[in-house]
Amino acid sequence: MSTKLRYLHHPASQPCRAVHQFMLENNIEFQEEIVDITTDINEQPEFRERYNPTGQVPILVDGDFTIWESAAIVYYLSEKYDCSSSWWGSTLEERGHIQQYMHWYAYTLRLGGGAFHWTIFAPMIYGYDKDFTVEVTKGRFLLYESFDILEKYWLKDGDYLCGNTLSYPDLATCQDLVSHDAGRIIPTSMWDSHPKVKAWFARMMDREHAKTVSAWQYENVRKYLDDGVKLNFQRKTAVLKGTEVYSGHNNGIIYNGDDDSFVTQHG
Amino acid sequence: MSTKLRYLHHPASQPCRAVHQFMLENNIEFQEEIVDITTDINEQPEFRERYNPTGQVPILVDGDFTIWESAAIVYYLSEKYDCSSSWWGSTLEERGHIQQYMHWYAYTLRLGGGAFHWTIFAPMIYGYDKDFTVEVTKGRFLLYESFDILEKYWLKDGDYLCGNTLSYPDLATCQDLVSHDAGRIIPTSMWDSHPKVKAWFARMMDREHAKTVSAWQYENVRKYLDDGVKLNFQRKTAVLKGTEVYSGHNNGIIYNGDDDSFVTQHG
Numbered sequence: 001m002s003t004k005l006r007y008l009h010h011p012a013s014q015p016c017r018a019v020h021q022f023m024l025e026n027n028i029e030f031q032e033e034i035v036d037i038t039t040d041i042n043e044q045p046e047f048r049e050r051y052n053p054t055g056q057v058p059i060l061v062d063g064d065f066t067i068w069e070s071a072a073i074v075y076y077l078s079e080k081y082d083c084s085s086s087w088w089g090s091t092l093e094e095r096g097h098i099q100q101y102m103h104w105y106a107y108t109l110r111l112g113g114g115a116f117h118w119t120i121f122a123p124m125i126y127g128y129d130k131d132f133t134v135e136v137t138k139g140r141f142l143l144y145e146s147f148d149i150l151e152k153y154w155l156k157d158g159d160y161l162c163g164n165t166l167s168y169p170d171l172a173t174c175q176d177l178v179s180h181d182a183g184r185i186i187p188t189s190m191w192d193s194h195p196k197v198k199a200w201f202a203r204m205m206d207r208e209h210a211k212t213v214s215a216w217q218y219e220n221v222r223k224y225l226d227d228g229v230k231l232n233f234q235r236k237t238a239v240l241k242g243t244e245v246y247s248g249h250n251n252g253i254i255y256n257g258d259d260d261s262f263v264t265q266h267g
Numbered sequence: 268m269s270t271k272l273r274y275l276h277h278p279a280s281q282p283c284r285a286v287h288q289f290m291l292e293n294n295i296e297f298q299e300e301i302v303d304i305t306t307d308i309n310e311q312p313e314f315r316e317r318y319n320p321t322g323q324v325p326i327l328v329d330g331d332f333t334i335w336e337s338a339a340i341v342y343y344l345s346e347k348y349d350c351s352s353s354w355w356g357s358t359l360e361e362r363g364h365i366q367q368y369m370h371w372y373a374y375t376l377r378l379g380g381g382a383f384h385w386t387i388f389a390p391m392i393y394g395y396d397k398d399f400t401v402e403v404t405k406g407r408f409l410l411y412e413s414f415d416i417l418e419k420y421w422l423k424d425g426d427y428l429c430g431n432t433l434s435y436p437d438l439a440t441c442q443d444l445v446s447h448d449a450g451r452i453i454p455t456s457m458w459d460s461h462p463k464v465k466a467w468f469a470r471m472m473d474r475e476h477a478k479t480v481s482a483w484q485y486e487n488v489r490k491y492l493d494d495g496v497k498l499n500f501q502r503k504t505a506v507l508k509g510t511e512v513y514s515g516h517n518n519g520i521i522y523n524g525d526d527d528s529f530v531t532q533h534g
Binding site: 107 | 335338339340343364369370371420
């Protein structure tokens with residue numbers, strides 16, 4: 001029986017690309033399975049039941065053990081394959097700092113992914129006649145605020161986000177910026193006013209595996225922007241779930257605003 | 268020189284209460300410093316410069332080392348004080364599963380905190396004449412979707428969120444539900460249709476330290492709901508930053524929609 005890891009992913013997803021790059025950087029062998037999220041395959045009940053109740057990728061299947069959420073997958077792989085401690089920190093303080101980054105990122109820069117999503121993919125999903133101005137503006141605020149904190153805080157003293165050594169935050173963040181860069185979301189003025197971020201991104205994109213895992217994204221987003229070639233996106237499981245008008249994300253759980261029988265459980 | 272930990276927090280904050288409970292559960296000594304987030308003290312440049320560029324609490328100062336983001340603080344403390352491995356998992360699979368929880372939570376249930384925030388605190392911050400219907404509805408969608416996944420996935424096989432042992436996800440999540448419960452955000456029908464969540468919350472609130480750290484929240488939110496006693500909230504640094512109309516969160520970084528000179532860096 002094969003014990004090879006199954007990696008379920010799609011190259012349009014930032015977290016998928018980050019995990020993918022991590023496995024390539026660490027020579028971890030895996031069997032690649034593309035989940036075609038341009039269809040709604042990951043929205044199907046059997047997919048959610050079998051792999052992930054949220055319907056999201058990436059997903060790693062290691063024998064009987066299934067794990068999702070990109071940062072958790074990498075955390076698991078790092079320990080299982082005894083990867084360099086630098087990915088998650090070599091000292092107590094570094095480990096704390098890297099965890100701090102991953103949670104800061106989750107609430108800021110990752111949600112700024114909306115700037116890309118609502119500009120490029122949302123019209124393919126919800127229709128070109130829809131107005132995503134509010135969503136795009138919010139995404140840009142989060143993204144640009146994050147740029148400022150990357151410049152002034154995370155990249156203040158080192159060549160990488162958590163010091164002078166490459167760690168997982170660099171891969172995760174690089175693959176977020178790949179989408180924004182491919183989609184021409186970040187104005188020249190924003191890059192130029194954040195020179196450390198600009199230099200860091202160039203440093204990251206010099207890595208062979210960063211290029212490999214982001215090729216699909218650059219190619220397809222450019223085909224769309226430059227030649228009008230659309231993708232047949234039907235997927236509605238996206239990063240800003242529930243927070244936006246077009247999210248379609250409530251999994252059928254309708255809030256009944258007329259239900260006012262709020263009886264508290266404690267206190 | 269005292270080496271006592273400084274814990275900067277406020278009991279109105281879910282993540283602050285979770286870290287606080289963790290320290291009490293583990294008999295970790297600390298010096299408590301309330302950051303009065305009902306004022307705008309945490310919005311001040313000197314506060315951001317000294318402690319946390321996002322202006323958020325909780326913050327832990329351990330000598331020369333400062334760390335923020337609640338989950339990172341607990342991760343750091345767990346290692347530093349050699350706390351029980353059960354907080355973050357005792358096996359490879361458990362550790363992966365708990366990381367998976369913490370990231371799932373960040374993108375779902377934690378953002379569902381908006382259901383409480385926009386119902387109870389936002390009017391105190393932005394004005395009682397403002398309409399937060401859209402924000403409240405989005406928060407409820409995320410919260411109720413999370414309830415469903417708690418019931419069907421996380422609590423499927425155990426008494427706690429990541430198995431049959433208490434782990435940090437239980438504290439973090441309990442303190443989110445404390446706010447919703449205090450604010451009467453969760454209808455009776457929602458509790459009753461999610462019996463495992465209901466029983467788990469009761470189990471958590473039986474813990475002495477869960478009661479201790481949540482007393483302020485229950486008391487003040489009830490004073491407001493039942494007697495109209497408002498808090499003088501001015502703080503705008505909240506969980507759903509940048510994603511909502513009233514966020515006020517862009518730190519002065521204005522998106523210039525007229526800047527269309529998007530020159531890509533790669534590809």
